[in-house]
Amino acid sequence: EAQVTQNPRYLITVTGKKLTVTCSQNMNHEYMSWYRQDPGLGLRQIYYSMNVEVTDKGDVPEGYKVSRKEKRNFPLILESPSPNQTSLYFCASSLSRGLLTYNEQFFGPGTRLTVL
């Protein structure tokens, strides 16, 4: 089954304790992205990757890191989490085939993070 998976689905942690949220897709997609969803703000892009070893900042990158060592994986790293990073996080992926096309983004099931 074609899908985007995220782990863990739920996480409660404390301020300053490093954590990683994993994201994996099995569709051979070039483009991957992380969003956070907050009430009244919709989904905001944190980081994205156009392909392996190519990552760039989105709209709200502060406090986050990413890496793209393999095409299928795009982990989100919080080096020193703070309470304002309490949110619902989504990973998404899509094909990226040229400048004249837009390709549907497929979203994972989400990770609900609480930072105390």
Add this chain to the structure above:
Amino acid sequence: QQQVKQSPQSLIVQKGGISIINCAYENTAFDYFPWYQQFPGKGPALLIAIRPDVSEKKEGRFTISFNKSAKQFSLHIMDSQPGDSATYFCAASITGAQKLVFGQGTRLTINP
């Protein structure tokens, strides 16, 4: 700065009625406008999308109306059903850029 503004934040409609959600954008470079549907505990999923070369797109009970001069687009759900109860997000993108800019979301409830 919210590049895509969505309203209302919440909407309650009776079964069989018409649900209407509105979005407005600022960046005239946007040329792809999808709507995503999100059920509780799930990630958003593409529902329907439109490009600005047409004023309307219909797929089943779902219709996007697009007004390029006003920089507005809306989602109409005809004959709304309880199974349509979900959060709906409008979004905008530039072809080739892949990045989606989302509206704030609308929580739709269809009462039986």
